[in-house]
Amino acid sequence: MVHEPRIDVESRAQSVRNSLTEEQSERISDALGEQGIWFATPHPGVSEAPRPDRVWELVGDKPHLGRTATGRAAIHLADGHTALTRPLILADGFGYGPSDLDALWAHFNSERSPGFLDQLRTMGIDVILLGFDQRQTYLQANAAVAVTCVQRAIQERQGDLPLVVGGVSMGGMVTRYALARMETEGADHQTDKYFSFDTPHLGAWIPLVLQQLAYLHESLEPNANGPGQAELIRSPAAQQLLWAWVENEDYSGPVTTASPLRTEFLDDLRRVGWFPIRPYKLGLANGVGDGTGRDLPPGTPVFDLHYDPLQLTARIQPDMGQLQNVGTVKFGAPTWTSATSHVAAFDGAPGGTLDSWGRVADAIGLPVQERFRHSCFVPAVSAIALARDPYHWQTDLYRDLTELPKDETFLDAFCCDTANTEHGNVSEVLIDWFLEQLAGW
Incomplete structure (x- = not known):
């Protein structure tokens, strides 16, 4: 019998908060650290990047749910080129607010x-960095910006050499949808190769208890002057990309179908063909392919805060089971507890990592062991597009992918890293493999 992964909360946080005095609430807010959007990429400093040869201001070719997304592209022509000739489009990934194309170049x-x-430019390849003004909005809306970018590249290209189109993280998902949609609508995207760099084809993972803590912190200390801690978690893109999601700190119920936006996006992706058919599809994964995960024992406490009247405990995601405790927050006498059922041990799975625990620890001001700072964000099986239904693939998290049969992935070729490195990390292994794939283009 297949059980649906779910989460259950006891003693709703709202009723617990109502039992606190104003002084206690202030002390708890102080203990929970500073304001700010949790899990968002920090604003980079001054990034060194060459001045682009030109910049395109882009508007999506069609609205999604009445919203028309916008973005821009920075064009860096290949050595010796005076016009666009061999375009490669690299789309930016998931985050809050507008893309920083200089930072993307530097990364x-x-x-x-x-x-x-x-190296790409030395090979005669023109690099087009594609960014979005609202990275957190609907994937379909930003995909419309990608469609415009592809059309503009075809329009301005001299000659008839095909395009290479893809992106990092969410950017790989946005361009996947854009190319598939163009094929379904009969538009010629003239793309020979599609690539995704640690893209969550089956879904991404942010620990459920950390999602809940973001909501809880926000409710205790609302920020009237800007977005709260959970703003990125509640964004359309997060709901569409995350394998498991909760809508607030008191939510109890299924976690894979908690957001209708994810269900609608997957249905929409199937409608346009799931993957584009014409391009040769390449995947790069920041996780290892031999099934070896990180040393994050399921159920291990990471945070253990005691600050009268607040006590807080948060744990590494347990491995399956029923009503496995992931977090406890005690406000004096009342206690809020969160437990998951039939959820796999995602935190330690092989894959591209994110310093989710570290960012929360830094925001709250909690000590954290270095090995606990990073946990899995994009499992390797997700980045290589294992041929599974996104709702039911979790049992394959630790699968050995080194001799994967061809019909077990939706991609034509993929490469895994030799270690579970940070999500989007530009490793020698991945880049050398990718350059080899482009050598004959």
Whole structure:
């Protein structure tokens, strides 16, 4: 019998908060640290990037739910090119607010010498960095911006060499949908290769208890001057991308179908063909392919805060089971507890990592062991698009992918890293493999 993964909360936080005095609430807010959007990428400093040869201001080719998304693209022509000739579009990933294309350039070009993007340009490939003004909005809306970018590249390209189109993280999902949608609508995207760089094809993971703590912190200390801690978690893109999601700190129920936005997006993705058919599909995964996860024992406490009248405990995601405790928050006498049932041990799974626990620890001001700072964000089986239904794939999290049969992935070829590195990390193994895939193009 297949059980649906779920979460259950006892002693609703709202009723617990109502039992606190004003002084107690203030003390708890002080203990829970500073305001700010949890899990959002910190604003980078000054990023060194060459001045683009041109910049395109982009508007989505169609609205989604009445919203028309916008964005921009920075075009860096290949060495010796005076016009767009061999375009490669690299779309930005998940985050809050607008893309920083200079930071995107610096990220992909700083880990090796010469840098990855410089190598592309030396190979005669024109690099188009695609960004979005609202990275957190609906994937379909930003996909419309990607469609406009593809159309603009075709329009301005000299000659008839095909395109390479893809992206990092969410950017791989946005371009996947954009190319598939164009094929369904009969539009010629003229794309020969599609690539995704640690993209959550089956879903991404942020620990459920940390999602709940973001909501809880926000409710105790509302920020009237801007977005709260859970703003990124509640965004349309997060709801569409996360394998498991909760709508607030008191939610009890299924976690894979908690958001209708994810269900609607997956249905929409199926409607446009699931994956584009024409391009050769490449996948890069920041996780290892041999099934080896991180040393994060399921159910281990990470946080243990005692600050009268507040006590807080949060645990690494347990492995399956029923009503497995993931968090406890005690406000004096009342206690809020959260427990999951039939949820796999995602935190330690092989995959691209995110410092989810570390960011929350820093925001609250809690000590945390270094090994607990990072947990799995995009499982390797998700990044290589294992041929599974996104609602029921969790039992394969630790699967050995080294000799995966061809019909077990939706991609044509993929490469896993040699260690479980940070999500989006530009590793030598992945980049060398990708450059080899492009060598004959």
